[in-house]
Amino acid sequence: MSKLPPVSRLIDRRFQEDIDRVLIAIKNLVDRNLPAPAKNIPGYQPFLLVIAYATKNTFDAIRYLIADSGDDYKRKLEFGLTVSPLIRFLIDLLITIIVIRQKPRQYVKRYHWSGWRELKESLERLKGELGAARKFSKQIKQQEENLEYLRKTYKINRKLAANPVAIPYWPYLGQVLKPKSGIKLRPRKFLEYLNTWFYSELSQEAHISGAGMVRMYSKLLIETTDADRERILTIVKSNNGIMTITLVLAIATEINDIGKFDRTVKLLYLWKILVTEWTDAKRLFDRRYKRMLKRRGP
Numbered sequence: 001m002s003k004l005p006p007v008s009r010l011i012d013r014r015f016q017e018d019i020d021r022v023l024i025a026i027k028n029l030v031d032r033n034l035p036a037p038a039k040n041i042p043g044y045q046p047f048l049l050v051i052a053y054a055t056k057n058t059f060d061a062i063r064y065l066i067a068d069s070g071d072d073y074k075r076k077l078e079f080g081l082t083v084s085p086l087i088r089f090l091i092d093l094l095i096t097i098i099v100i101r102q103k104p105r106q107y108v109k110r111y112h113w114s115g116w117r118e119l120k121e122s123l124e125r126l127k128g129e130l131g132a133a134r135k136f137s138k139q140i141k142q143q144e145e146n147l148e149y150l151r152k153t154y155k156i157n158r159k160l161a162a163n164p165v166a167i168p169y170w171p172y173l174g175q176v177l178k179p180k181s182g183i184k185l186r187p188r189k190f191l192e193y194l195n196t197w198f199y200s201e202l203s204q205e206a207h208i209s210g211a212g213m214v215r216m217y218s219k220l221l222i223e224t225t226d227a228d229r230e231r232i233l234t235i236v237k238s239n240n241g242i243m244t245i246t247l248v249l250a251i252a253t254e255i256n257d258i259g260k261f262d263r264t265v266k267l268l269y270l271w272k273i274l275v276t277e278w279t280d281a282k283r284l285f286d287r288r289y290k291r292m293l294k295r296r297g298p
Contacts, residue, residue, distance in 0.1 A: 080237030
């Protein structure tokens, strides 16, 4: 199993193995022991389960790309520059779970309906391709069957299904923060903090804006010694690693709180180690997770 590069004597192999165990435990608890109030909300359990799977999978992928271990001779220090979109994906997961848990019965429905609309639009684009009826007939048929299954699962009536533009898209963070989004935000200041200090910068890199291009790849063009260049890339890799850990712990803490699971003591232990190593982790912890874990603590 790939390990993130150590950023201190505290963020070591054992620390990362503890995170792995917590993620696996929370995934299993969502699958098998989600309490009735949450489990009885249509679509909420599979939503949380997908979040848990996606978090663990993304964590593993980032660790592989920026690991220090020499099990793959093709791995390069430069790979540490490529993980910004994956880190932004973790922020998207965190934002989505924070928003939906405010009114899960209402927002889970809106989330799934929006997903159905996007799948429907994707199918219509495929069917509009020249010669699609001949070249993609099996794929089209399968997607139509899947859409009908999801329509019934999500309880979308036929009239609305025939007019999918009437289904609103699920808003991204910038839209969520606007008053017209229709989403009520109790943790608005926390989400604004995420947007200002994490999401915006990573979005620039993910979308290769001018600022993102300069911030990411100027590090490859710096005219300096090989040793200096390696030092800079190592710092980038370590920073991305600790940012990843912070977001993974935040998502795990949200799910643990929703499910009223028993991983509070372990999560608090991991946070207390992490906040000594990274100021931004402490800011996230103090703004939301310190209170949350105290509420669920022994």
